Amino acid sequence: MDWQKTIQRMRQFSLPHTRALRQELDQVRAEHVQVTTELTQVRAEYASALESDHQQIAALQLQVSHIEADRDQVRRQSQLLETTLAEAGQRQQRTEERIRVLEAQLDDARHQHESNLYLTRDVLQRMQADQKNLMSLQSDMVRTFSETGSELLRSLRDQARPRYPLWQVVAMAGLLFLSGALGSALVLRDAGDHHLDLTAIREGISDLARLMQAHSRSHEELLDKLTRALQRPAPAETPGTAPPDRHGSVSPGQPPSGQPTPGPAADPANGPAGALQPPGKRARHDLQTLGLLSGSDGDAADAATGRHAMRKFLLLYRQAAEPAVEQGQLLHDFAVLARGDARRYHVDSAVVAAIRLASLRTGVDFPYLMELASIESSFNPQARAHATSASGLYQFKKASWLEALRKYGKRYGLGALVSHINLVPDDHGHAQPRMADTGLQQRALKLRFDPHYAALMAAEKVRDSRARLQDSLDREPRRTDLYLTHFFGTSGAISFLKALDSNPDQIADEIFPGAARHNGGIFRKHDHKPRTVVEIYQLLRRRFNTDRFDEG
Numbered sequence: 001m002d003w004q005k006t007i008q009r010m011r012q013f014s015l016p017h018t019r020a021l022r023q024e025l026d027q028v029r030a031e032h033v034q035v036t037t038e039l040t041q042v043r044a045e046y047a048s049a050l051e052s053d054h055q056q057i058a059a060l061q062l063q064v065s066h067i068e069a070d071r072d073q074v075r076r077q078s079q080l081l082e083t084t085l086a087e088a089g090q091r092q093q094r095t096e097e098r099i100r101v102l103e104a105q106l107d108d109a110r111h112q113h114e115s116n117l118y119l120t121r122d123v124l125q126r127m128q129a130d131q132k133n134l135m136s137l138q139s140d141m142v143r144t145f146s147e148t149g150s151e152l153l154r155s156l157r158d159q160a161r162p163r164y165p166l167w168q169v170v171a172m173a174g175l176l177f178l179s180g181a182l183g184s185a186l187v188l189r190d191a192g193d194h195h196l197d198l199t200a201i202r203e204g205i206s207d208l209a210r211l212m213q214a215h216s217r218s219h220e221e222l223l224d225k226l227t228r229a230l231q232r233p234a235p236a237e238t239p240g241t242a243p244p245d246r247h248g249s250v251s252p253g254q255p256p257s258g259q260p261t262p263g264p265a266a267d268p269a270n271g272p273a274g275a276l277q278p279p280g281k282r283a284r285h286d287l288q289t290l291g292l293l294s295g296s297d298g299d300a301a302d303a304a305t306g307r308h309a310m311r312k313f314l315l316l317y318r319q320a321a322e323p324a325v326e327q328g329q330l331l332h333d334f335a336v337l338a339r340g341d342a343r344r345y346h347v348d349s350a351v352v353a354a355i356r357l358a359s360l361r362t363g364v365d366f367p368y369l370m371e372l373a374s375i376e377s378s379f380n381p382q383a384r385a386h387a388t389s390a391s392g393l394y395q396f397k398k399a400s401w402l403e404a405l406r407k408y409g410k411r412y413g414l415g416a417l418v419s420h421i422n423l424v425p426d427d428h429g430h431a432q433p434r435m436a437d438t439g440l441q442q443r444a445l446k447l448r449f450d451p452h453y454a455a456l457m458a459a460e461k462v463r464d465s466r467a468r469l470q471d472s473l474d475r476e477p478r479r480t481d482l483y484l485t486h487f488f489g490t491s492g493a494i495s496f497l498k499a500l501d502s503n504p505d506q507i508a509d510e511i512f513p514g515a516a517r518h519n520g521g522i523f524r525k526h527d528h529k530p531r532t533v534v535e536i537y538q539l540l541r542r543r544f545n546t547d548r549f550d551e552g
Contacts, residue, residue: 103525103526104538104542106526107539107542107543108542279293279306279307279309279310282332283306283310283328283331283332284306285335286331286332286334286335287306287309287310287313287331287335289335289338289339289349289350289353290313290331290334290335290338290349290350290353291348291349291350291351291353291354291451291452292309292312292313292350292452293305293306293309310331313331314327315412315413316357316361316412316413316452316456317330317331317334317357318330319361320357320360320361321333321334334353334356334357335353337353337356338350338352338353338356341353341356345370345549347370347379348379350381350451351373351379351381351393351451352370352379353452354381354393354451354452354454354455354456355369355370355373355451355455357452357455357456358452358455358456358458358459359459361456361459362456362459362460362462362463363463364459364462364463364466365479365546366549366551367546367547367549367550367551368462368479368482368546369455369458369459369462370546370549371544371545371546371548371549372394372458372462372483372486372544373393373394373455373458375543375544376393376394376395377392377393377394377395379393380393381393381449381450381451381454382449383395391445391448391449392448392449392450392451392454393451393454393455393458394454394455394457394458396448396454396457396458398445399432399433401444401445401447401448401457402421402433402434402435402441402444402445403433404457404460404461405417405418405421405433405444405447405457406418406421406423406433407460408456408457408460409457411460412453412456414447414453417440417443417444420435420436420437420440421433421434421435421444422434422435422436462482462485462486464490465482465485465486465490465493466482468490468494469481469482469485469490469493469494469497472494472497472498473494473497479544479546480537480540480541480544481493481497483540483544484496484497484537484540487515487519487540488512488515492512492515495511495512496508496511496512496533496536496537499511499533500533500534500537503533504532504533504534504537505532505533505534506532506533507530507531507532508523508530508531508532508533508535508536509523509524509530511533522536522539522540523536
């Protein structure tokens with residue numbers, strides 16, 4: 001049948017295919033088994049890897065937690081360090097502020113010690129000067145007593161009747177001798193005591209000065225009485241005349257009381273003004289007080305020396321007083337003022353008199369000139385600098401002194417000397433004052449050691465500097481501003497003060513390198529850090545303090 005044939009034919013064709021399919025199926029099954037085995041192996045490996053990864057992740061998470069803990073600890077330490085650093089910065093600021101305060105206190109203490117040292121030195125110099133004056137006065141007393149005694153003895157021998165009874169003469173002479181002995185004892189007592197403190201020295205000098213004045217007045221009175229006794233002519237013993245009795249009754253032939261007794265001509269330094277005569281005793285003492293007459297000359301000063309001293313006094317002091325004041329009274333008034341200033345400030349009377357005169361003649365404040373002299377020379381008119389030519393009371397250098405004389409000398413009677421000062425260009429083309437005659441130049445430079453001319457020239461420079469500062473700053477200069485002109489020069493002081501107004505925190509040695517090289521202690525602190533402009537100004541203000549010479 002056909003369908004059977006068809007089936008048979010299909011079997012013939014499908015049998016090989018079936019075998020092939022079975023083979024392929026077997027092959028697929030084998031591959032499936034292999035794949036399944038591999039898959040199982042992979043799954044095992046994957047599980048193992050996954051477990052390992054989980055362990056690694058756990059370890060990493062543990063490390064991360066440790067790192068986070070460390071980070072938190074580091075953050076806390078950082079915050080602690082920042083807090084500590086901030087506190088350290090605050091402590092550093094407080095320390096720096098404390099250092100600045102201590103430096104200021106140290107500068108104040110150093111200035112105070114320097115002032116005390118200058119004061120001690122001035123007091124000791126004053127004490128030595130007072131001792132020399134006392135010894136000189138004692139010598140003058142002894143010499144005067146000897147001369148007066150000799151005159152009295154001659155008068156007693158020459159006169160038929162002595163003007164005064166012998167017991168009065170002896171009593172006055174004895175009182176003079178005892179007063180002189182007392183002054184010598186005080187001198188020896190003060191000279192032998194080397195362990196007095198500063199207060200005791202001041203009090204001793206003040207007491208000694210008061211005692212000296214009291215004894216000097218009593219000596220003056222006694223000497224005046226003795227001198228009048230010698231100068232009055234004895235009445236001629238003619239019939240009908242007799243000496244006055246002890247009650248002061250007038251005998252015939254004697255001029256009545258109240259009328260002037262004939263005597264020597266009046267001394268222009270002690271009496272009415274007139275032709276310049278050699279000064280008398282009081283005038284010589286006053287001239288010595290003002291430093292215009294050497295103490296060694298004393299009563300033995302010749303007429304020419306006395307007239308020269310009186311002429312210098314009138315030249316310098318006449319314009320500092322009222323024109324109507326008589327010259328003898330003028331001299332005495334200035335001497336009394338100088339003695340009072342010397343006792344008050346413990347400075348030699350000649351030096352303080354010169355500074356007082358300079359203040360009166362120029363209008364510069366007396367305390368300023370006193371403090372400037374104290375800083376520059378400790379009130380020693382013979383002071384000399386070691387490294388420069390600066391000399392005298394205000395430490396003028398040669399060129400600055402000649403320039404001051406050239407500008408101001410004619411006002412104080414130095415015109416003949418000033419006329420020889422010329423301006424000569426130096427190697428850099430700058431005009432410098434010179435004198436062709438070396439002898440005249442030495443004479444001019446020697447005037448630096450005269451306290452009167454030194455103080456007058458210094459005061460004139462201060463007055464000019466004050467005027468220039470006032471014009472540049474449009475205000476009245478303060479004492480520290482004026483001191484800057486002495487320290488930097490007037491032009492330098494103006495530049496410094498303008499820098500102080502515009503940029504006070506600027507480093508000063510950047511503006512003034514030349515001054516900084518020569519004044520390292522001013523421009524640098526103790527730790528060698530540079531000072532600013534305002535710090536230098538404050539330092540100089542503390543150092544230059546005129547309060548101790550304030551007359552208010």
